[in-house]
Amino acid sequence: MPKKRSAPTVPKNPLEYTDPKFWHDFHNIRQDFEWYGTLNDHFQVFEKKIKPTDAILNIGCGTSQLEFQLSEKGFHNITNIDVDEDVLKKKRTQAAKLLDSQMVYDCCSADNLPYEDNRFDAVIDKGTMDALLPVESVPENCRVFVNKMLSEIFRVLKNQGHYILVTLAQKQILKELYDFTNNNPNLVVRVVPNEIKQDDKFVSTVVIDIVKFPRSFPSIPNWRLSVENRVVEKTRDEICGILDSFFQLSRFSNMxxxxxxxxxxxxxxxxxxxxxxxxxxxxxxxxxxxxxxxxxxxxxxxxxxxxxxxxxxxxxxxxxxxxxxxxxxxxxxxxxxxxxxxxxxxxxxxxxxxxxxxxxxxxxxxxLSPEENSTTIASGTGEICGGYFVVESICDDKTFRRLYFKSSSNIIQSECTIGKTDSGEVRFNHQELCCNYQSAMVSAFGFVPGGFAEVQSRGWNIAVLGVGGGSLISFLHATLPKATITAVEIEPELFNIAHEYFGMPNDDRVKCVTMDAMEWLKDVNSGVYDMLFIDISNPKEQIDEKHVLYGPPPAFVTEDSIKKMKGHLTSHGCLFMNIISSSKKYLNVIQREVAVLFKYILSATVPELAVNNNYILFATCEKPGKPSTENIPSTLLTYQSLSKTFTQVELGVYKEPKGESKK
CATH class of the missing domain: 3.40.50 (Rossmann fold)
Structure with a gap:
């Protein structure tokens, strides 16, 4: 007796998915396979979009049992199409046995539907578009076909009808839908991540619901994301980022x-x-x-x-x-x-x-129980920052010295590791940064032309707005031996804390300026620098209806303030900004303002354990270098790997200065 063949679920070449012959062979061998789960896996989304009385078109039905699963739930007015007549014959026989006389099966192509305009209340596509665009680099005829298919779908769809797509939402799928809906502003899209379970494995499916309206609605966002029964407006990049995290969770869970x-x-x-x-x-x-x-x-x-x-x-x-x-x-x-x-x-x-x-x-x-080896070694009150504490903690045989503000006691303001000399004196390790966001800021040195080696060898003139406990200034002083640093801080007590408890250098290479950072920016006599670090925040203010740290404060990220920052930089100067926010929208606002005046922008997300996130922004008008491990000093080697977390931001709003002389 000949051995029964088994059709591969995943072909060797993904482009085989676009070939009707692959599906003909697949359906002849595998008649019990459900792509992307059953109706029950998605019905909590479907039932909000369709009614039992609706006329439904099922695109690319194949051997899926979707239409029969719908029939069991009271949906009977279903038209199913496929290009494989052999599959449709079997489906008609199955429908007859189930006495479902309203079930219709038509052999036709989705790019040329034989139906009148405004015929259907809903069109369902479970995996068909994914099969037509299986990879990003598909032949052009595949994209042309999909565009025609979408045009046909919305031609036969009634006004306020739903095109419901069950998909893995790969980049090429989202791009095709973005392009199509942008050209058809009467279409409103809702993206619903819908994780399902098959054979004890998590599968990250996405249900995309596109509603057709008779006219466009400028007040309604074209694309929206539905998460945890909440609908939020998101940009294309934000939706892609959230879906990437959604897919990563499924892969992680399966591992x-x-x-x-x-x-x-x-x-x-x-x-x-x-x-x-x-x-x-x-x-x-x-x-x-x-x-x-x-x-x-x-x-x-x-x-x-x-x-x-x-x-x-x-x-x-x-x-x-x-x-x-x-x-x-x-x-x-x-x-x-x-x-x-x-x-x-x-x-x-x-x-x-x-x-x-x-x-x-x-x-x-x-x-988890906290460490017991923590001691408060100093406390006091500043004019601006209010109450503060300096704490020593021992973790993994390392002694950390940390600065906290009473107004935000769950956030480390500054941190360093210390040791003791033979005589018992405190020894500060200034060649190591403990705070993740400061490490990320320093890792952006890799984008300065010449990279880390060039940064250490030259006599850079650096300004740092926001001192805290001085750990960043101490690190720059220790690792860039030719650099001169101007430290600007509105709170005079912080300079005392930085010198006494965190060992911040007090020599002719470090100039301490007690001044409001905004006033310093406004003052043209404040100087011109090769690097400008912005690391400032208000102790606590209400933003986005939350009392959280926010930085830089909104006044520092207006076009006028960014222009002043650029005015304090040389023509090859670099801007390093620590952005603290409870919302990524604030990062997007800042990026757009900076992109008007700086030609190149890179940003990275730094996961900090606080009520907010840290983002690091690097901006310059000279083409950034490519981070390299070549000739990197050992003190900076640790930070080179972090430069890989940066991505270039391209907004297309940069305004080339006219007649501006280089400093």
Whole structure:
């Protein structure tokens, strides 16, 4: 008896998906396969868009049982099309056996539909467009076909009808839909990430619902994103970024179904109204004992550090947790807030994503205890910053000295590591940055023409607006031996703290200016610099209906203020800006303002464990260099790898200055 052939679900060449012959062979062998799940996996989205009385067109039905699953839920007026007549014959026979006489099957191509205008209330496409555009580099005739197909779909669709596309939402799919809807402003799009489970694996499907209106509505955003029953307006790039995170979570979750050989980490957007645009960092540690199954799990919540509570976040501690707790797996979640109830709710909702296939019982949830080796060595009150604390903490045999403001005690304002000399005197390690955002700022040196080696060898003139505990200034002083630095700070007490408790140098290479940074920018006599670092924020102000740190304050990111910053830079000068925000919209606003005056912009996201995020922006009018490891001093080698996190921002709004002489 001949052995039954099995059709490959994934062909060797993805372009085979565009060939009707592949599908003919596939359908002859695989008649029980559902691409992207069943109707039940998506019905919570579908039922909001279609009614049982609707006339529905099912594009590229193949051997999917979608129309019969709809019929079971009371939808009977369904027309199904495919280019394979053999498949349709089998479907007609199946419909007759089910006594579903209203089911229609037509053999035709989606780019030339044989129906009158405004015929259908809904058009459903489960995977057909994905098959037509399987990769970014498809032949041009595939794109032409898809464009004709979309035109035909919206021709036969009634006004206020829905085109419902179940897709993996790859870049080429989104681009085609963006281009088409931009040319047809009467179409309104809602994107709904809809993760499904097949054979204990997570599959990141997306339901895209496009509604046809008789006219365009300028007040309605063309594209919207639906997450957790909330609809929000997003740009194309923002939607792509959110979907990328959505896909990464599914891949990460599938990896966690088996035993892990080492620590794995992912950063997720919380999508919680109180902390929108904030992230949680998830680390999964499995027992080092060789076990085939991972059954027992604990989930550990880690709140943010504060001046009186410091948490040990070292990898060695995380890796040792399964052994200490005598379980197979520990999932550590580092939250940007100390609301344990919200954190527990998040864990309960997502526990399955970080659990193995062999997980037994409900998740055990606990909160990490803070380090006991923390001591407040100084405190006081500044005229501007208010109350402050200087704390020493020991983690992983390292002693950290940290500055906190009482108004935002969960955020480290400045940090350095210290040691002791043989005589017991404090020794500051100024050649190492502890704060993630400062490390990211310094990593942008890789984009300065000549890179890290050039930065260290030349006598740069640098201005830093915002001192804190002086850790960035101390680092620049230690690693750039020929540089001169002007430090500008409105709070006089911070200079005292920086010198006394953080060892900030006080020599002829560092000039300390006690002055409002805005007044310094306005003063043309403040000088001209090769590098300008902006690291300022208000202690706390209400932005986006939240009391959070925000920086730079809005007054510093107007076109006039950016122009003043550029006025203090040489023609080859570089701007480094630390942006703190509870919303990425603020970053987008700043990027657009800076892009008007600076030809090249790069930005990076720095996940900080606070109620907000850090973004680093690098801007210059000279073409950025490409970061290289060649000739990098050992003191800067650590920071070179971080330059890979930067992406170039291209907004097309730069205004070439006319008749401007180079300084």
């Amino acid at each position: 966690c179904k088996k035993r892990l050989e080492h620590l794995v980490t992912i950063t997720l957007s919380l999508n919680i109204p109180e902390y929108e645009d904030s992230d949680v960092k998830v680390t999964v540690a499995d027992t080092e004992k060789h076990r085939n199954t991972i059954k027992t799990h604990h989930f550990i919540i880690v709140p943010p550090d504060s001046f009186d509570k410091i948490y040990n976040r070292s990898q060695s501690v995380f890796q040792s947790m399964p052994s200490l707790l005598k379980v197979d797996r520990v999932v550590i979640l580092e939250f940007p807030f100390d609301d344990v109830d919200i954190a527990r709710s998040f864990v309960n909702n997502f526990a399955d994503h970080f659990s193995s296939s062999d997980c037994e019982g409900r998740p055990v949830i606990a909160t």
